[in-house]
Amino acid sequence: xxxxxxxxxxxxxxxxxxxxxxxxxxxxxxxxxxxxxxxxxxxxxxxxxxxxxxxxxxxxxxxxxxxxxxxx
Numbered sequence: 001x002x003x004x005x006x007x008x009x010x011x012x013x014x015x016x017x018x019x020x021x022x023x024x025x026x027x028x029x030x031x032x033x034x035x036x037x038x039x040x041x042x043x044x045x046x047x048x049x050x051x052x053x054x055x056x057x058x059x060x061x062x063x064x065x066x067x068x069x070x071x072x
Contacts (some may be wrong), residue, residue, distance in 0.1 A: 027053035
């Protein structure tokens with residue numbers, strides 16, 4: 001299942017780093033972070049707890065950019 005989230009990211013490089021961090025998160029099959037639209041598209045593994053996965057994604061993204069916000 002794919003889901004789109006609004007995200008606050010300050011630069012294109014940070015968006016790329018967040019995308020990489022998201023892809024490494026357990027429960028995520030694929031992810032795309034678009035700096036221009038301030039959107040994140042996450043494809044979840046079958047049966048994954050989306051809320052739990054997104055909490056871990058937010059933690060991973062905050063390691064890249066501490067003031068990152070994802071509208072979960």
